[in-house]
Amino acid sequence: MLDLQRLEANAKPLVTVDLVGLYRDVAADLAPLTIDQGYEFSFEPNVERALTQGDPASLARAITNLIQNAIEHAGNQGTIVARVERKGVIEICDDGPGIPEAERERVFDRTPLPLCTMRRSATDISHPIKSYFD
Numbered sequence: 001m002l003d004l005q006r007l008e009a010n011a012k013p014l015v016t017v018d019l020v021g022l023y024r025d026v027a028a029d030l031a032p033l034t035i036d037q038g039y040e041f042s043f044e045p046n047v048e049r050a051l052t053q054g055d056p057a058s059l060a061r062a063i064t065n066l067i068q069n070a071i072e073h074a075g076n077q078g079t080i081v082a083r084v085e086r087k088g089v090i091e092i093c094d095d096g097p098g099i100p101e102a103e104r105e106r107v108f109d110r111t112p113l114p115l116c117t118m119r120r121s122a123t124d125i126s127h128p129i130k131s132y133f134d
Helices: 002-009 019-036 056-073 101-106
Strands: 015-018 040-043 051-054 079-084 089-093
Touching: 015 019, 015 056, 019 040, 019 056, 019 079, 051 056, 056 079, 056 089
Parallel strands: 040 079
Antiparallel strands: 015 051, 079 089
């Protein structure tokens, strides 16, 4: 939530960003940590390019947070797969327990969930990241 508040307070001009290239760079940076934590890790873009408007540093931070959440909450075993789909949809799929069903509607609320109830979705949460920046 603090990142969202910083984004709103320090809005930067949006530039064209290739999410595939950005995601590939972040995944490559985090691959050693992911593997060291006991996971198989892969980056599987299903498109060659996915152009969007955004702040590259903020987008990289959001992608980093998603991968780190998977690392932290997937139980130190199994597979973490990072994907980019059409229209700028990014996915992180893992074998973790997921977000409890009763809490799923609140995932994108600006009111943070209590830390003890946060869990990473085993079925992944996919949405066009661009929609936040529009």
